[in-house]
Amino acid sequence: MSHDLDISRRGLLKGVGGAALVAGIGMPAIVRAQSDVIRIGHLTPRTGFLGPLGEYGVMAADLAVEEINAAGGVLGRKIELLKEDSVNPQTASTKAERMVERDKVACIVGEISSASCLTIAQVAQRTKTLFFNTGGNSDALRSTDCKRYMFHVESQNSMYVKSVGRSFLQAGMVKGKKWYSLTADYAFGHDLLKVAKRFMEGNGGQFAGDDLVPTDATDFSSYLLKIRNAKPDLVIINLAGAQTTNFLKQYSEFGLTFPVGGFGFDTALAWAAGKGNFVGTWPVVWHHLIETAGTKKFVDAFTKKYGKPPENQAWGDYMAMKIVAQSMAEAKSLESDKLLAHLEGGAKFDVLKTREGYFRKSDHQLMHEMYAVTALPADKIKNQWDIFSSSGPVPGPNEPLEAIASTPDEAVCTFPA
Amino acid sequence: MSLILFLQQVLNGLLDGVYYLLIALGLSLIFSLGGIVNLAHGAFYAIGAYLTLVISPYVGFAGALVISPVAVALLGILFERFLFKRFYRADPILSLLLTFGLSLVAEQALRMIFGAPPLSYAIPQWLKGQVFLGDFVYSFYRTVLLGIAAACVGGLWFLLQKTSFGRVVRAGVQNPDMVGALGISLQPYMAAVAGLGIGLAGLAGVLLAPIYSVHPAMGNEIITPAFVVVVIGGLGSFWGVVVAALLVGLVKGVMIGIGYSAASTAAIYLLMLLVLLFRPRGLFGERITRFE
Numbered sequence: 001m002s003h004d005l006d007i008s009r010r011g012l013l014k015g016v017g018g019a020a021l022v023a024g025i026g027m028p029a030i031v032r033a034q035s036d037v038i039r040i041g042h043l044t045p046r047t048g049f050l051g052p053l054g055e056y057g058v059m060a061a062d063l064a065v066e067e068i069n070a071a072g073g074v075l076g077r078k079i080e081l082l083k084e085d086s087v088n089p090q091t092a093s094t095k096a097e098r099m100v101e102r103d104k105v106a107c108i109v110g111e112i113s114s115a116s117c118l119t120i121a122q123v124a125q126r127t128k129t130l131f132f133n134t135g136g137n138s139d140a141l142r143s144t145d146c147k148r149y150m151f152h153v154e155s156q157n158s159m160y161v162k163s164v165g166r167s168f169l170q171a172g173m174v175k176g177k178k179w180y181s182l183t184a185d186y187a188f189g190h191d192l193l194k195v196a197k198r199f200m201e202g203n204g205g206q207f208a209g210d211d212l213v214p215t216d217a218t219d220f221s222s223y224l225l226k227i228r229n230a231k232p233d234l235v236i237i238n239l240a241g242a243q244t245t246n247f248l249k250q251y252s253e254f255g256l257t258f259p260v261g262g263f264g265f266d267t268a269l270a271w272a273a274g275k276g277n278f279v280g281t282w283p284v285v286w287h288h289l290i291e292t293a294g295t296k297k298f299v300d301a302f303t304k305k306y307g308k309p310p311e312n313q314a315w316g317d318y319m320a321m322k323i324v325a326q327s328m329a330e331a332k333s334l335e336s337d338k339l340l341a342h343l344e345g346g347a348k349f350d351v352l353k354t355r356e357g358y359f360r361k362s363d364h365q366l367m368h369e370m371y372a373v374t375a376l377p378a379d380k381i382k383n384q385w386d387i388f389s390s391s392g393p394v395p396g397p398n399e400p401l402e403a404i405a406s407t408p409d410e411a412v413c414t415f416p417a
Numbered sequence: 418m419s420l421i422l423f424l425q426q427v428l429n430g431l432l433d434g435v436y437y438l439l440i441a442l443g444l445s446l447i448f449s450l451g452g453i454v455n456l457a458h459g460a461f462y463a464i465g466a467y468l469t470l471v472i473s474p475y476v477g478f479a480g481a482l483v484i485s486p487v488a489v490a491l492l493g494i495l496f497e498r499f500l501f502k503r504f505y506r507a508d509p510i511l512s513l514l515l516t517f518g519l520s521l522v523a524e525q526a527l528r529m530i531f532g533a534p535p536l537s538y539a540i541p542q543w544l545k546g547q548v549f550l551g552d553f554v555y556s557f558y559r560t561v562l563l564g565i566a567a568a569c570v571g572g573l574w575f576l577l578q579k580t581s582f583g584r585v586v587r588a589g590v591q592n593p594d595m596v597g598a599l600g601i602s603l604q605p606y607m608a609a610v611a612g613l614g615i616g617l618a619g620l621a622g623v624l625l626a627p628i629y630s631v632h633p634a635m636g637n638e639i640i641t642p643a644f645v646v647v648v649i650g651g652l653g654s655f656w657g658v659v660v661a662a663l664l665v666g667l668v669k670g671v672m673i674g675i676g677y678s679a680a681s682t683a684a685i686y687l688l689m690l691l692v693l694l695f696r697p698r699g700l701f702g703e704r705i706t707r708f709e
Contacts, residue, residue, distance in 0.1 A: 046533065047524075047634065048634065049634070051528075051533050051632075051633075051634065052533045052534040052535055052632055053534075054533070055528075055532060055533035055534060056534065185679050211673070211676075211678040211679075212678055212679035213678060213679075214678075214679065214681060214682040214683075216638060216641075216682060217681070217682065218629050218638050218639070219433055219436070219629075221429050221432075221433060221559075221670075222426055222429055222430065222433070222669070222670045222673035222674060222678075222681075223673060223678070225422065225425050225426060225429055225554075225674075226422070226426075226673070226674065228554065229419075229422050242535050242630040242632050242635075243630075245535050245630035246628075246629050246630050249539070249540075249627070249628050249629070249630070250556075250628055253540060253545075253556045253558060253559075253628055254547060254554060254555075254556050255546070255547040255554070255556075268534045268535070269535070269630075271534070271537060272534065272535035272536060272537050272630055272631075272632075273537065273539075274537045274538055274539030274627075275537070275539055276539065277539055384537060
């Protein structure tokens with residue numbers, strides 16, 4: 001009996017082992033069944049000083065995926081979005097790695113902080129996974145730190161400076177004039193200040209003062225007193241996140257009337273400034289009042305789903321998702337290298353503007369039109385969203401799209417192998 | 418830089434410090450009496466600001482100025498009764514974890530209800546404008562804000578120093594067991610102090626909503642400098658906190674004024690370090706036996 005029991009015990013062990021083995025083999029089968037969906041990683045700051053903008057990116061990415069899946073998905077498969085808060089450069093890198101290694105995402109989309117873009121791009125380069133930057137502006141990401149597996153839907157600082165710079169030149173605010181600038185004290189700000197100074201020196205103007213502002217500063221009264229004393233011809237605001245809102249509110253509070261402008265801007269921050277507080281001329285990659293069929297359709301769909309119009313960060317993430325889906329369909333593949341070749345081959349995309357956009361081969365920057373918006377006077381504002389008037393597309397219809405991008409003398413990208 | 422501009426920066430810096438004061442006084446009070454380091458204090462400040470946005474269309478800014486702080490104070494009393502009081506005799510690390518958790522919950526709750534983007538709010542029309550003092554320009558709204566803050570600080574000082582309520586609170590800070598032995602229950606005083614301190618944070622939220630941006634993480638922006646103020650001023654010292662708040666505002670303002678704006682935040686931490694090196698109990702810190 002005991003012998004029988006022994007055997008049966010051994011049999012039981014075998015059985016359990018077998019079951020485990022079967023389960024082990026079976027598991028990948030289940031995973032494979034699930035991987036009928038195409039997984040795309042979405043990483044962007046959802047807390048911290050860039051969190052308010054990240055939220056728009058998340059809403060827009062969700063909307064884009066919904067539309068793509070409703071239209072039958074990509075290559076007959078649905079898209080599944082894995083969304084995470086990127087928090088800071090270190091966490092962004094860890095999460096990007098997990099998305100690639102564990103979740104096997106086809107590519108990563110998102111980000112706003114230039115510093116986090118760089119750490120995600122390093123993971124992308126190492127694992128040969130495409131990363132679409134939707135909000136990091138620094139020129140360094142397109143030159144010294146450029147990566148073959150990183151594409152930029154967001155415009156670079158040079159494009160921001162040159163597009164709004166044209167408005168300043170036309171208004172006679174550059175040559176022989178004095179600017180006073182406040183700049184966010186981190187990667188994005190330093191890069192932007194460098195590009196702004198190059199523009200100013202190249203066009204015969206000078207700086208009356210420039211202050212670096214810690215990213216956690218909330219009160220600008222000390223800076224406002226300095227600006228008032230310096231009597232500049234133009235105040236340039238290159239702050240990040242909610243700081244721009246604080247500045248605009250306090251600028252109007254102290255009754256200063258020097259013209260205001262900036263080289264970095266997000267519509268959500270102007271909306272938050274409150275009636276009569278938003279002033280100045282600013283560059284945007286896109287805004288909700290552009291008169292094209294594509295923009296109207298996007299604005300309608302977004303407003304219907306979320307009860308408020310999309311802002312420029314929403315455009316970035318919405319566009320990136322659409323570009324990814326279209327590229328996969330056109331290249332008939334999810335493989336990074338095939339997609340990369342397709343994008344570098346000059347594929348054209350409807351970016352909801354008057355002209356189609358494409359990625360420049362030399363640095364993977366999306367070539368597209370930009371706009372300069374100017375705050376409306378308080379008595380002309382009809383509702384809380386439509387608070388500015390817009391320039392026409394920059395560059396104009398007769399110029400190449402590359403006219404506002406960095407030139408080879410300004411920034412060179414040599415992709416690492 | 419001209420002397421006049423420098424003096425302007427000194428004056429403005431001092432005034433700037435007053436905003437930290439409303440937060441720091443409450444923090445200091447709650448810590449001195451109950452030993453709770455209230456990391457959720459910034460969250461109550463944010464709640465005060467959001468509440469103002471919600472109710473001011475109905476009751477106006479003046480109405481919100483009264484209702485919001487009172488509502489936040491009541492919320493504070495509820496927290497004290499149901500949560501803080503369980504931790505008075507416990508390891509301080511536990512109350513630290515509790516209030517840190519609360520601040521995260523509050524921030525995320527605000528994000529879920531109101532969304533992450535900052536909400537629009539401006540100075541009411543009747544408080545707009547500037548005041549000029551010679552060449553010095555200051556916002557009329559901030560003058561009103563300072564008046565209210567000064568009245569609160571004065572009122573709190575009177576309450577703590579000149580009333581029987583204050584005597585019990587001060588005795589409770591020094592020796593709670595002796596207060597108990599004398600037949601006085603500290604419980605209602607604890608609740609009142611938590612209500613007062615947290616109500617002041619709510620008031621700061623109302624007062625700063627028109628000039629700062631109202632977003633879910635706004636509490637984090639103010640809580641760190643407020644802690645620096647409490648540490649510099651010294652625990653248990655009313656005037657220590659007041660002097661420290663002005664000093665922090667002054668150091669920050671002057672750093673920006675003389676062109677070292679990038680180091681303006683670092684400078685207040687350096688100030689804290691120096692104070693801790695030479696006066697470990699803070700500038701005017703009293704010797705509190707049970708914390709030694």
